[in-house]
Amino acid sequence: MPLPALSFEFYPPKTDEQRAQLDKTAARLKSLKPDYVSCTFGAGGSTLSYTPETIERLHAHHGLDAAPHLSCVGGTRAELGELLLRYKAMGCRRIVALRGDLPSGMGRAGDFRYASDLVEFIRTEYNGFFHIEVAAYPECHPQADDALADLRNFKRKVEAGANGAITQYFYNADAYFRFVDDARRLGIDVPIVPGIMPISNFTQLRRFSEACGAEIPRWIGKRMQAFGDDVDSVREFASDFVASLCQRLIDGGAPGLHFYTLNLSKPTLGVLARLE
Ligand code: FAD
Numbered sequence: 571m572p573l574p575a576l577s578f579e580f581y582p583p584k585t586d587e588q589r590a591q592l593d594k595t596a597a598r599l600k601s602l603k604p605d606y607v608s609c610t611f612g613a614g615g616s617t618l619s620y621t622p623e624t625i626e627r628l629h630a631h632h633g634l635d636a637a638p639h640l641s642c643v644g645g646t647r648a649e650l651g652e653l654l655l656r657y658k659a660m661g662c663r664r665i666v667a668l669r670g671d672l673p674s675g676m677g678r679a680g681d682f683r684y685a686s687d688l689v690e691f692i693r694t695e696y697n698g699f700f701h702i703e704v705a706a707y708p709e710c711h712p713q714a715d716d717a718l719a720d721l722r723n724f725k726r727k728v729e730a731g732a733n734g735a736i737t738q739y740f741y742n743a744d745a746y747f748r749f750v751d752d753a754r755r756l757g758i759d760v761p762i763v764p765g766i767m768p769i770s771n772f773t774q775l776r777r778f779s780e781a782c783g784a785e786i787p788r789w790i791g792k793r794m795q796a797f798g799d800d801v802d803s804v805r806e807f808a809s810d811f812v813a814s815l816c817q818r819l820i821d822g823g824a825p826g827l828h829f830y831t832l833n834l835s836k837p838t839l840g841v842l843a844r845l846e
Pocket of ligand 1: 609610611612639640641666667668669670671683684685686704705706711712713714715719720721723724726727736737738739765
């Protein structure tokens with residue numbers, strides 16, 4: 571079966587060294603002809619300029635269709651409106667609209683409470699100019715009351731005007747298929763693209779996963795532990811495992827694959843090489 575549409579997510583580099591790393595990664599991944607790439611956005615204002623800079627770089631330097639993430643927590647209508655104008659002027663047609671999470675200790679509430687408010691704002695102000703992606707959680711968002719409430723909140727974002735969704739990463743394909751079935755039963759008809767996190771640094775992955783509510787199957791953790799410092803075996807096993815997850819998703823009809831690259835090309839290439 572041919573590969574579905576691919577997209578690659580980057581984070582905005584802040585130093586020259588990180589910029590060089592992103593350039594190398596973007597150039598390598600471009601050869602896979604992604605549908606688009608995206609760049610995350612740090613909540614809270616201090617990183618406000620890094621995402622637009624990175625989007626500009628991905629467009630101008632790499633010729634990639636680059637979609638900025640925009641998170642509304644802590645932001646005002648004026649700040650977010652200004653960023654949207656800037657993205658429009660750069661030629662961006664796709665936005666990943668999120669609520670975001672304020673770093674602990676930062677109290678500024680901002681003008682919008684939920685991502686659905688931001689989606690509505692973009693729709694109202696830009697009347698269909700932007701294609702809007704939102705986040706979805708097959709294993710449930712950690713702050714949601716329960717899975718059904720979370721699904722209903724996902725529906726609010728679609729009703730507010732989202733055109734598609736990208737999921738939080740997961741390692742259990744059944745959670746994704748069940749989530750898509752439940753979404754369809756609720757009348758959510760937009761494409762739901764699975765987010766894929768290749769595994770390169772297991773300690774870091776465990777930390778991320780605890781924060782965002784993604785479950786790492788116990789047997790994966792045990793295998794990783796058994797490999798210890800044998801980095802080659804960890805890489806081989808991780809690539810095989812994530813590739814088999816992707817294959818199941820493709821065979822089950824996933825409309826695309828969105829890779830969380832962490833600005834590294836090797837882990838993503840390692841997975842995709844096994845799918846060709
Ligand atoms: P929302 O959809 O607003 O949901 C947040 C919580 O509120 C959920 O528990 C939901 O069930 C609940 N909720 C929603 N609406 C209502 C309502 N009306 N009433 C009651 N409860 C409600 N974070 C960043 O800071 N920057 C990024 O660039 C970034 N990129 C991401 C990309 C993807 C693909 C994903 C999956 C996540 C990304 N995140 C990013 C993380 C995201 O910001 C967090 O997961 C955040 O906690 C929730 O964002 P959201 O857009 O899903 O929020």
